[in-house]
Amino acid sequence: MRMHPHFSKQIRPIFISIFIFLSFGSLSVNSIHAAEGPERIPLEHPKYQALIKELTEKHNFKADELKAIFKQVVFKKDIIDKFNRPAEHLPFHRYRKIFIKKDMIEKGRAYLAEHDKLLSEVEAVYGVEKEIIASILGVETRFGKPGIERYRAFDVLNTAFFLYPRREKFYRGEIISFLKLTRKEKLEPFSINSSYAGAFGVPQFIPSSFLRYAVDFDKDGKVDLWNSKKDIFASVANYLKHFGWKKNTLLYLPAQIYNDSPQLKKMLNRGFRKTISVAEAIKMGVEIPYPAKGDTLTSFSYFEPNPNEKELIALFGNFRAITRYNTSVHYALVIVHLSRRLVL
Known part of the structure; x- marks a missing residue:
C-alpha cells in the first residue's frame, strides 16, 4: 500500500507541490461533502x-x-x-514513538508473563510467536483495553x-x-x-x-x-x-543498492506487495545479507529511522502477513520492533 519511489532532485519539488495541492483539494472535497450531508440515513437514496x-x-x-x-x-x-490523516502516514521515526516507549514495553512484558501459558498453547496450534500476538494487541488496544x-x-x-x-x-x-x-x-x-x-x-x-x-x-x-x-x-x-505466517522465518533485513539501474528503480517503485526472489534482486543490484536464501521471495520498502534518513529494507513473508492486518509498512515495523523488546 505504501510506495516509496525514487525521484530525482530536479523533479521531486514539483511532484511534492502537485501532491500537496491534490491532497488538500481532495481533503476539502471530502470535508465539504461530509459537512453538507444528512445527519441520518436517507432510506430513499x-x-x-x-x-x-x-x-x-x-x-x-x-x-x-x-x-x-x-x-x-x-x-x-x-x-x-x-x-484522511491516519497516524501511519507520519514518518516512521515519529510514528514509532507512539508505541515504542517504556510504559508500553513494561505493560507488554507483564502481559506476556500473565498469559504465557495460553499464548504458548495458541503458538503451538497456529505457529505464530506469542510476542507477535501480544505486540499486535498492544498496538491495537494497549494490551486488551479498547x-x-x-x-x-x-x-x-x-x-x-x-x-x-x-x-x-x-x-x-x-x-x-x-x-x-x-x-x-x-x-x-x-x-x-x-x-x-x-x-x-x-x-x-x-x-x-x-x-x-x-x-x-x-x-x-x-x-x-x-x-x-x-x-x-x-x-x-x-x-x-x-496470510502466510510461518514460524521462525524471516521478517525483514537491511538492504543496500550497489547498482542503481533503471530496471532496479522500476522494481523498487512497484510497491511492497510485488515479490521477487532474493537471487533475482541481487542480480538487479540489491545487496541482501545472510540468512536470506536465493529462492526466498522478497519485496522492498523504504522507511525513515531518523529525520532526513532513508533506509531500504527487504521484506519477507511474515512481514507481509502483518501488513494484511494493517496495510502500512510502518505499522508492521512497529509490531516487529515492539515484539523484540518484549522478549529481551
Missing part, C-alpha cells in the same frame, strides 16, 4: 435502496427490520477527517459508506458483513462500539475479518473478541497464519 434489496434477496434479511435498524444510525462526520472504541460501529460503517466516496464499495461490504455477524452471534447491532474505521474488539477486527478469521478457541459456541482471551489470541494467530 438509491445507494440504500440497492443495499436493502441485496440484503433481502441474497442474505435473507427482512426489509422492515433492516429499515428499522438503518433509521437508528447517526452519521459521525468527524471520522472523515481521521480517515479505549479507542468511541463510536457505535454501525454508525461508523454507514458514515463511511455514504459520506466517504473513496471507500464506499469497501464499507458497503462491511455493512453486509456486520449485519451477518450480529445475526450469527446474536448481538444487538448498536451494542458494538468501534474505532473510527469500524474495527472492534480487543484485536480490532473489521466485520469481514471477524466472519472469516475469528475463532471460537474456548469452544463455548460463540466467538467473543471482547472478553475471551482464548478467542482473542487464537483469532489474531489464525489471521496471520491465513
Whole structure:
C-alpha cells in the first residue's frame, strides 16, 4: 500500500507541490461533502435502496427490520477527517514513538508473563510467536483495553459508506458483513462500539475479518473478541497464519543498492506487495545479507529511522502477513520492533 519511489532532485519539488495541492483539494472535497450531508440515513437514496434489496434477496434479511435498524444510525462526520490523516502516514521515526516507549514495553512484558501459558498453547496450534500476538494487541488496544472504541460501529460503517466516496464499495461490504455477524452471534447491532474505521474488539477486527478469521478457541459456541482471551489470541494467530505466517522465518533485513539501474528503480517503485526472489534482486543490484536464501521471495520498502534518513529494507513473508492486518509498512515495523523488546 505504501510506495516509496525514487525521484530525482530536479523533479521531486514539483511532484511534492502537485501532491500537496491534490491532497488538500481532495481533503476539502471530502470535508465539504461530509459537512453538507444528512445527519441520518436517507432510506430513499438509491445507494440504500440497492443495499436493502441485496440484503433481502441474497442474505435473507427482512426489509422492515433492516429499515428499522438503518433509521437508528447517526452519521459521525468527524471520522472523515481521521480517515484522511491516519497516524501511519507520519514518518516512521515519529510514528514509532507512539508505541515504542517504556510504559508500553513494561505493560507488554507483564502481559506476556500473565498469559504465557495460553499464548504458548495458541503458538503451538497456529505457529505464530506469542510476542507477535501480544505486540499486535498492544498496538491495537494497549494490551486488551479498547479505549479507542468511541463510536457505535454501525454508525461508523454507514458514515463511511455514504459520506466517504473513496471507500464506499469497501464499507458497503462491511455493512453486509456486520449485519451477518450480529445475526450469527446474536448481538444487538448498536451494542458494538468501534474505532473510527469500524474495527472492534480487543484485536480490532473489521466485520469481514471477524466472519472469516475469528475463532471460537474456548469452544463455548460463540466467538467473543471482547472478553475471551482464548478467542482473542487464537483469532489474531489464525489471521496471520491465513496470510502466510510461518514460524521462525524471516521478517525483514537491511538492504543496500550497489547498482542503481533503471530496471532496479522500476522494481523498487512497484510497491511492497510485488515479490521477487532474493537471487533475482541481487542480480538487479540489491545487496541482501545472510540468512536470506536465493529462492526466498522478497519485496522492498523504504522507511525513515531518523529525520532526513532513508533506509531500504527487504521484506519477507511474515512481514507481509502483518501488513494484511494493517496495510502500512510502518505499522508492521512497529509490531516487529515492539515484539523484540518484549522478549529481551
